[in-house]
Amino acid sequence: MSQPSAAATVEHNDAMHRYEILVDGERAGLTAYRDRGEQRVFYHTEVDDAFAGRGLASRLVKEALTDVRESGKRVVPVCPYVAKFLNKHEEFADITDPVTPDVLHWLDSALG
Structure with a gap:
């Protein structure tokens, strides 16, 4: 039986340019x-189907955005899930920048 999301932890994997949510490791x-x-610039969020419906994506993004704030950076929500989260959580509006064509062009180049 799967553990509830309370057993989940969020880790910043800087080398892989992502935040990961772990359930029992x-x-x-x-x-x-x-x-x-x-x-x-956040461009993709996913939760494995086996862990769906537990609020893990929301917890993951909230902790990632909190880390961004603490690091002094700003958020650009290219990822639709992150954009949707930000629309519901105005406490991050002060660190959010708009998605612009320049950012999208830069992201395409950065991702190769």
């Missing part, structure tokens, strides 16, 4: 980013 999901100067 198993990676259940991730949110990926690339840094562009003082901006952390």
Whole structure:
């Protein structure tokens, strides 16, 4: 039987440019980013189907955005899930920058 989300932990995997949420040591999901100067551009979030419906994506993104705030960076929500989260959580509005064509072009180049 799977553990509830309370057993989950979020870790910043800087080398892989992502935050990961682990349940009992198993990676259940991730949110990926690339840094562009003082901006952390989030472009993809996923939670494995086996862990769906537990609020893990929300917890993952909230902890990632909290880390971004603490690091002094700003957020650019290219990822639709991160954008949706930010629309519901105005406490991060002060560190959110808009998605612009320039950012999208830069991200395409950064991801190769």
